[in-house]
Amino acid sequence: MTETWDAVVVGAGPAGLMAAEELARAGHRVLVAEAKPSVARKFLMAGKSGLNLTKNEPYPQLIAHYGAAADWLAPMVQDFDAQAVQAWATALGIELFTGSTGRVFPTVMKASPLLRAWLARLEGNGVQIRTRWRWMDWAQGQPLTLAFETPQGRQQVAAHTAVLALGGASWARLGSDGAWAAKLAQQEVGLAPFKPANAGVLVPWSTHMAAQFGQPLKGIALRAGDLSSRGEAVISQRGLEGGGVYSVCAAVREGAALHVDLLPDLAEAEVARRLSRPKGKASLSNHLRKVLKLGAARMAVLQEFARPLPQDPAELAALIKSLPVRHEGLRPMDEAISTAGGVRRDAVDDTLMLKARPGIFCAGEMLDWEAPTGGYLLTACLATGRWAGQGADSYLTSAVTR
Numbered sequence: 001m002t003e004t005w006d007a008v009v010v011g012a013g014p015a016g017l018m019a020a021e022e023l024a025r026a027g028h029r030v031l032v033a034e035a036k037p038s039v040a041r042k043f044l045m046a047g048k049s050g051l052n053l054t055k056n057e058p059y060p061q062l063i064a065h066y067g068a069a070a071d072w073l074a075p076m077v078q079d080f081d082a083q084a085v086q087a088w089a090t091a092l093g094i095e096l097f098t099g100s101t102g103r104v105f106p107t108v109m110k111a112s113p114l115l116r117a118w119l120a121r122l123e124g125n126g127v128q129i130r131t132r133w134r135w136m137d138w139a140q141g142q143p144l145t146l147a148f149e150t151p152q153g154r155q156q157v158a159a160h161t162a163v164l165a166l167g168g169a170s171w172a173r174l175g176s177d178g179a180w181a182a183k184l185a186q187q188e189v190g191l192a193p194f195k196p197a198n199a200g201v202l203v204p205w206s207t208h209m210a211a212q213f214g215q216p217l218k219g220i221a222l223r224a225g226d227l228s229s230r231g232e233a234v235i236s237q238r239g240l241e242g243g244g245v246y247s248v249c250a251a252v253r254e255g256a257a258l259h260v261d262l263l264p265d266l267a268e269a270e271v272a273r274r275l276s277r278p279k280g281k282a283s284l285s286n287h288l289r290k291v292l293k294l295g296a297a298r299m300a301v302l303q304e305f306a307r308p309l310p311q312d313p314a315e316l317a318a319l320i321k322s323l324p325v326r327h328e329g330l331r332p333m334d335e336a337i338s339t340a341g342g343v344r345r346d347a348v349d350d351t352l353m354l355k356a357r358p359g360i361f362c363a364g365e366m367l368d369w370e371a372p373t374g375g376y377l378l379t380a381c382l383a384t385g386r387w388a389g390q391g392a393d394s395y396l397t398s399a400v401t402r
Helices: 014-025 041-047 059-064 067-079 082-091 112-124 180-186 207-212 249-253 268-275 284-292 295-306 313-321 376-401
Strands: 003-010 030-034 096-098 103-106 128-131 134-139 144-150 153-164 191-197 221-224 227-229 233-236 239-241 258-261 338-343 360-362
Touching: 003 014, 003 376, 014 030, 014 112, 014 153, 014 376, 030 153, 041 112, 059 067, 067 376, 082 096, 082 103, 082 376, 112 128, 134 180, 153 376, 180 191, 191 249, 207 295, 221 249, 233 295, 268 284, 268 313, 284 295, 295 313, 360 376
Parallel strands: 003 030, 003 153, 030 128, 153 360
Antiparallel strands: 096 103, 134 144, 144 153, 191 338, 221 227, 221 258, 233 239
């Protein structure tokens, strides 16, 4: 028999759970279907190293980090900004703290306590979650019918509205495999191609760099195209990783050259002046260590990309302030933290409802936007999930009055 629900949410990540919460709060019967054996797997994985919920900064600074999608996301993020995210988590009984850079974390530095509290609240509001339910297809008509592959075989569910929160196309093992794109394309939904975002840069290191693998590059700045960052990077076996790299990788992905400023707090003229000091019998490398205090990791990177080092202080200073990074592009999309691309802005209305399929809403990373790490990704996932849930509620309410 085909079950009937007020709303079905497909995907139990942060965006899907937030949409379900909004619908249930409005009094609707909500079913959440998740393809994986457990919910919010990417959310839990991100929280293993400290769950960065949001960035505690004023809204104008917050929204600027969404780049080309900022004006699209503006009403959603403004309605659920950094302060709202913190209030929401606190209401779940989660104690938070703000780090020196403005990043907000649970005091316990884990995602699991927040998720347990959230799931308990959803259950208390009547939300039913079914795992190992993989969405297969849908049928036209009203109510709409969605088919799922489940441990009990093929199951059909009828609903008056649905929210799709199926993620992007990175970390497929955690559920975000982008397979949904083909289904939406068949329905003539406008899609932008998937591209890696927040991804490391592949560098073919020489054997001399092996001793530096795992070492951080601190006190640097990175620049690619119009993007720049003062964040750190980590020298890995395969290249450069870390928040500083992720902040500029969108420009690298589009072909912009990547440069590192090894001494961002010193002007180029001051670097040249220090390099002009007499070095006596010291080697150039020892002279650099003495007058600039670059440290082993930064020295290794300088040698890797600029060897043989120029003897002229002005020429060497220019390299230190803008060191070109030879690389082979970004890491593969499935190894990226997130993806750009997905459901285009012109494919949905202002409530995030698909223009090609009225009554079906989209939220989270499956929409065509991107943002750097640092709390911005999760903030927008929660905000768009909430917005889509509210849109689905309004759709249900208007359906009753029609």
